[in-house]
Amino acid sequence: MSINLGLQRMKPLMESLLAPQKTFKVFHVAGTNGKGSVCAYLSSILYKSSIPVGRFTSPFLLEPRDSIFVNESPISQALFADVKKLVEQTAQRAGVRPTDFELLTATAMEVFNRKQLDVAVIEVGVGGKEDATNIEYKRRGVLGTIITRVGLDHQNLLGNSIKEIALQKAGIMRAKTLCTVSGDNVPEVLSTIETQASSLDQISVVKPDEILSQDDGVYLETDSYGKIKLSETPLNGDYQYMNLACAVRALDRVAKLLPTVTRSTIEAGIREVQWQGRLQFISAEPFGGNEDRKILLDGAHNVQAASSLGKFVNENLRGDEKITWVMALSGNREATEILSLLGRPGDKFYAVGFSPVDTMSWVVPQDLTALNLAAKDLDLDAVPTEGLSLQTVISNALSSCSAPVVICGSLYLISDVLRLTKSTL
Known part of the structure; x- marks a missing residue:
């Protein structure tokens, strides 16, 4: 329903x-x-x-x-x-x-x-x-x-x-x-x-x-x-x-x-406050990365949140490096507008989906082709991900560069990532 x-x-x-x-x-x-x-x-x-x-x-x-x-x-x-x-x-x-x-x-x-x-x-x-x-x-x-x-x-x-x-x-x-x-x-x-x-x-x-x-x-x-x-x-x-x-x-x-x-x-x-999935750093180790390397997670799923995420990344992570983005959006989100607030030309981009959401069958991930087209329109380097598991995509993203990796766009994607790390609340 x-x-x-x-x-x-x-x-x-x-x-x-x-x-x-x-x-x-x-x-x-x-x-x-x-x-x-x-x-x-x-x-x-x-x-x-x-x-x-x-x-x-x-x-x-x-x-x-x-x-x-x-x-x-x-x-x-x-x-x-x-x-x-x-x-x-x-x-x-x-x-x-x-x-x-x-x-x-x-x-x-x-x-x-x-x-x-x-x-x-x-x-x-x-x-x-x-x-x-x-x-x-x-x-x-x-x-x-x-x-x-x-x-x-x-x-x-x-x-x-x-x-x-x-x-x-x-x-x-x-x-x-x-x-x-x-x-x-x-x-x-x-x-x-x-x-x-x-x-x-x-x-x-x-x-x-x-x-x-x-x-x-x-x-x-x-x-x-x-x-x-x-x-x-x-x-x-x-x-x-x-x-x-x-x-x-x-x-x-x-x-x-x-x-x-x-x-x-x-x-x-x-x-002592805790609030997972929002500008949260996790270890890259579960995905084959160095134990000291970090991945940034953020469930920025709308334009206002993407603006805040972009500001944080630019002020704290970007420097002279390109950023690597792993992103999923739900089907009705404006991919081009959200991506324009995050990516810069030359950034790597990996489009992914997310698992079916318990009790919310109507929530579906946006088509990967649409995400990749939005990325290419903004001169991002869209890397093919069709047929790959989320674990493999994140591992590939880490191994392909030394740049910061940011996983974002949907809290349901963040949920999948946290499950892969066997995180508990």
Whole structure:
């Protein structure tokens, strides 16, 4: 079943489950890029603050259950299977035919209820207003909503203009609940969100000039915790400073409701945050490379994310060397536009696909011929890969040059790479 937005199935399903989502407090996060990182920061900080915390993010990286974390660990296969079966049986009895994502969302809510968590950090799947996560939570239980960077993505579902998409994201805002907004959004996005607010007091925009660069690092001044050093984050990319600032601001605004969150627990949560598949370096050794050689992974799957990846590569890897790209895109992505933000003439390019995605049969990789044509149009050196395994392609890419190898374009490709390294979350 493909993506089918709307809450007409979730409402009766959650009622039939006796509203498990009303047993905990919530941070609800929407956006086009950065929302997963914000969720990771929030849950890491809350965990370090001795608050029982759940995290629901999508898409999953290795298997569906790793969308659901409890106290910074993925839930067990046994718990996932047990709760998922309950949700499926409940849906059948209620005469509801939920989508796979709705089933996964309901499963997460029931897991958090069973684990008697205090707070859940919940990432929107697609859009916001009509997303399965935008259900009725505990009365006054939404601690805060957050809207990260908004860009053009999922236009077939959300609208063809940035304003239409911003309206969908703004649909997670709730009366008398503060919405923290990433200030590096374009003016049209910010004005659209402000227009949808019941009052301007409902919105806190983290302005870029509030993120202060000093001799010893990058900081955000807070009302409750003093200056927080954002540059302590282990996650790569300077855009992470804004993501982290949004998470810290959201906590700062409800500090009285979360008394165990302190400056020291925030600092600990920042230092220990983990978020795989985004500007992540892995060893080349599983692919026959030198043990000291690194491969960069990044699930940059849209124009906005590709721009950030390109900036990171140019500033940190390129130098005088050409870059070697291994890329897969899903079928509806603009290959030429994305590649134009990444590659430079003479870079090597290896087009690949990705494995069938569990529960999402409609997600298919873009045709290799189309990717290669886009690469050649940009004067990239497209290397034939037809009939080769992903393991072989990566090994060939490593052995053909000493240049940095970047694997990117789809989180589903990143999932395949991590499986080859036998990675666990």
